[in-house]
Amino acid sequence: MSRRRVVVTGMGALSAAGAGVEAFWRACVDARAALQPDFHDRFGASQQSPVGMFTGTLPRDQEKASALALAASAEALKSARLEPARLPSLGIALGSCLGGALDAFAWLDELRGDDDAVRVPFPASGGVASPAFDLAAEYDVKGPVISISSACSSSLGAIAQAAACIRRGEADRMLAGGVDALTPFVVAGFRAMGALTSTRVRPFDRRRDGLALGEGAGMLVLEERSQASDRGAPIRAELLGFGSASDAQSGNPPAQAANGLVRAMAAAFKDAGRGPESVDFVSAQGTGTRHGDHVELLAIKSTFGNESKRIAVNSSKPIVGHTLGAAAALSAILCVKVLEHGLIPPMLNHEEADSDCDLDCVGDRARQSPVHCALVLASGFASHNAALLLGRP
Amino acid sequence: MNFVWLDPAPWIAGFGVLTPAGYGVDTLLSSRQPGRPPGDEITLEIGAPLGDSASGYRRVDRYGMLGLAAARGALSAAGVDPPPTVDASWGVMFGSSLGCWESCARFHDDLRHRPIAEMSPALFARTAASAVTRDVSLAFHLGGPTETFVSGWTAGVDAVVAAGGTLADGGAERMLAGGIEAPGHRFRRLHVTARRRAGSEWLPGSLAEAAACVVLAMNEVPGAHRLRSYWRGHDSQERWSLGEALSALQPLAIRTIIVANSTPPGLLARWRDESGGRPIIDLPGRSGELGAAGSITAIAMTCSLDGDSALVVARGTEGDIKALALSR
Numbered sequence: 001m002s003r004r005r006v007v008v009t010g011m012g013a014l015s016a017a018g019a020g021v022e023a024f025w026r027a028c029v030d031a032r033a034a035l036q037p038d039f040h041d042r043f044g045a046s047q048q049s050p051v052g053m054f055t056g057t058l059p060r061d062q063e064k065a066s067a068l069a070l071a072a073s074a075e076a077l078k079s080a081r082l083e084p085a086r087l088p089s090l091g092i093a094l095g096s097c098l099g100g101a102l103d104a105f106a107w108l109d110e111l112r113g114d115d116d117a118v119r120v121p122f123p124a125s126g127g128v129a130s131p132a133f134d135l136a137a138e139y140d141v142k143g144p145v146i147s148i149s150s151a152c153s154s155s156l157g158a159i160a161q162a163a164a165c166i167r168r169g170e171a172d173r174m175l176a177g178g179v180d181a182l183t184p185f186v187v188a189g190f191r192a193m194g195a196l197t198s199t200r201v202r203p204f205d206r207r208r209d210g211l212a213l214g215e216g217a218g219m220l221v222l223e224e225r226s227q228a229s230d231r232g233a234p235i236r237a238e239l240l241g242f243g244s245a246s247d248a249q250s251g252n253p254p255a256q257a258a259n260g261l262v263r264a265m266a267a268a269f270k271d272a273g274r275g276p277e278s279v280d281f282v283s284a285q286g287t288g289t290r291h292g293d294h295v296e297l298l299a300i301k302s303t304f305g306n307e308s309k310r311i312a313v314n315s316s317k318p319i320v321g322h323t324l325g326a327a328a329a330l331s332a333i334l335c336v337k338v339l340e341h342g343l344i345p346p347m348l349n350h351e352e353a354d355s356d357c358d359l360d361c362v363g364d365r366a367r368q369s370p371v372h373c374a375l376v377l378a379s380g381f382a383s384h385n386a387a388l389l390l391g392r393p
Numbered sequence: 394m395n396f397v398w399l400d401p402a403p404w405i406a407g408f409g410v411l412t413p414a415g416y417g418v419d420t421l422l423s424s425r426q427p428g429r430p431p432g433d434e435i436t437l438e439i440g441a442p443l444g445d446s447a448s449g450y451r452r453v454d455r456y457g458m459l460g461l462a463a464a465r466g467a468l469s470a471a472g473v474d475p476p477p478t479v480d481a482s483w484g485v486m487f488g489s490s491l492g493c494w495e496s497c498a499r500f501h502d503d504l505r506h507r508p509i510a511e512m513s514p515a516l517f518a519r520t521a522a523s524a525v526t527r528d529v530s531l532a533f534h535l536g537g538p539t540e541t542f543v544s545g546w547t548a549g550v551d552a553v554v555a556a557g558g559t560l561a562d563g564g565a566e567r568m569l570a571g572g573i574e575a576p577g578h579r580f581r582r583l584h585v586t587a588r589r590r591a592g593s594e595w596l597p598g599s600l601a602e603a604a605a606c607v608v609l610a611m612n613e614v615p616g617a618h619r620l621r622s623y624w625r626g627h628d629s630q631e632r633w634s635l636g637e638a639l640s641a642l643q644p645l646a647i648r649t650i651i652v653a654n655s656t657p658p659g660l661l662a663r664w665r666d667e668s669g670g671r672p673i674i675d676l677p678g679r680s681g682e683l684g685a686a687g688s689i690t691a692i693a694m695t696c697s698l699d700g701d702s703a704l705v706v707a708r709g710t711e712g713d714i715k716a717l718a719l720s721r
């Protein structure tokens with residue numbers, strides 16, 4: 001029996017570039033950074049590092065991560081031409097690093113060491129899964145509700161789990177993606193790790209010195225292909241394959257550290273039943289850290305060999321920052337737009353390639369080029385690596 | 394009711410379970426009386442009966458130590474050695490409702506009391522819920538598919554479903570799938586206090602420390618149970634029907650039902666009415682609430698029972714409900 005095929009019929013995005021997929025896409029195509037140093041002090045990490053905050057309007061009565069996910073989901077459903085009131089078989093798969101943990105931290109803060117002050121029970125699910133359950137409540141979901149937290153690859157895992165639900169007949173339609181809101185907790189953590197840039201985000205550039213954090217949400221509507229066709233849904237792209245792999249080793253030199261991502265890509269190609277030669281475009285993790293970019297570069301070169309010079313590579317991190325749990329979903333959305341328009345955004349701030357970087361990092365301005373198959377890469381510092389293949393419908 | 398059938402169905406080659414009652418499920422089956430949860434902390438010396446901590450790997454908090462202990466126990470029970478070098482045919486997936494709450498709380502406290510220059514990057518790395526999955530993959534060289542689920546109390550079901558599906562699809566040959574809760578002393582005390590003050594009349598027991606893990610394998614394990622089928626959905630109005638589930642699973646001739654997580658008495662009573670006389674084991678009534686480890690513990694309990702088949706029902710946050718069917 002042939003495998004059920006999974007297609008993307010709707011997308012929604014909120015990021016520092018603004019509300020909506022078009023705002024995100026235009027910022028990427030125009031290479032317009034949406035990072036804002038002015039907001040830096042809000043997070044108590046006094047250094048010259050930009051952050052990518054979403055500054056649009058959100059409901060005040062919702063925890064921020066939930067509000068971001070709800071807004072992106074509303075856009076995704078609308079673009080898929082779906083009425084939220086008529087979604088009996090919808091399921092949810094959402095990835096996030098911290099989810100609604102702000103509520104959990106607020107609960108802790110309220111105590112201030114005084115146990116007698118405790119009146120309200122700890123937020124359900126420790127807050128991490130609360131955006132997924134808020135989505136389930138909003139749309140009266142009857143299908144599976146899955147919440148994933150695997151560091152920076154969280155939303156790619158969520159998209160993969162959603163696709164698996166559709167392939168196995170568990171659901172016909174899934175809302176999948178990722179979300180994370182900026183918190184002092186996260187900014188302090190990355191600051192303590194020495195991972196933040198003091199200048200600009202420069203993926204694969206010789207002068208790169210770190211990442212900038214961002215916040216946002218990226219949501220996709222995934223559907224079984226024939227049912228999407230039958231209802232006349234806009235089929236934007238097909239989800240071809242997915243793979244994940246652990247590093248399973250620590251403290252290795254970059255050449256060995258790249259093996260986890262290499263295995264994830266190999267698994268994605270096996271799942272898709274096609275090889276690296278089919279890929280025209282890679283949306284890289286490309287956070288701009290010295291070690292991370294180097295490892296990713298080695299993984300790409302190991303997988304694609306000489307072909308790596310042919311394949312266009314981009315990272316949206318210089319535009320909207322590293323949005324953690326939302327990052328890979330935003331990359332997937334970028335890939336769908338690239339597949340649709342045959343237009344590859346430039347890699348902002350990639351001015352002087354690292355000595356061993358011979359990738360085709362599209363510079364200066366967007367390039368018109370037909371793209372049939374795109375690859376999304378994500379790696380989390382918890383040793384999770386993930387790869388997703390998307391193709392033209 | 395649309396259960397998904399895994400074909401081929403993975404074998405459950407072994408399991409490791411740690412609960413406040415002790416190591417294994419026999420303690421839960423025989424030594425504890427229903428209605429008398431054994432407490433909420435694991436008092437075992439985790440390193441002693443299950444082997445030393447993973448060599449060469451440091452900075453593991455209690456969340457990671459519990460996960461490592463359960464994984465080591467599962468591997469030992471399965472009689473298989475973990476791969477000596479990184480092996481892509483072995484994967485690992487874990488579920489947890491709270492994640493590494495203790496490390497999160499410590500880092501959050503540091504944020505209030507220390508300058509950033511004095512904050513620990515190692516501690517920050519431990520705040521990721523996926524830290525336990527990483528710990529296990531590093532300790533046992535599991536280089537294949539990986540994921541970490543945080544879908545509340547049913548997160549363990551998601552880990553098993555994803556691991557089983559990965560095997561059935563040919564994505565790996567063996568998978569470790571686990572559930573873990575390490576809420577920390579302070580959290581448990583405050584949470585229970587808050588629930589009482591909020592007027593909750595139904596207190597089945599505080600969320601206990603627990604860790605459970607199974608080895609799923611595609612190679613035949615004679616006499617072992619197999620993960621046959623599953624169902625996941627959201628049921629905010631509590632209409633999920635055990636009777637319909639049993640009908641859908643008729644080919645398996647389900648003999649026993651294990652309720653893995655705390656369930657309101659009224660709902661439990663209805664399920665008893667729908668069970669067709671089959672015994673229902675209320676796991677939280679014996680163990681206290683095990684969170685995401687509850688469903689994995691229930692799988693282990695199924696493998697320990699004489700009966701051929703069982704249905705594990707896990708009920709989670711705000712109407713979340715998931716079920717797993719197993720048979721020999």
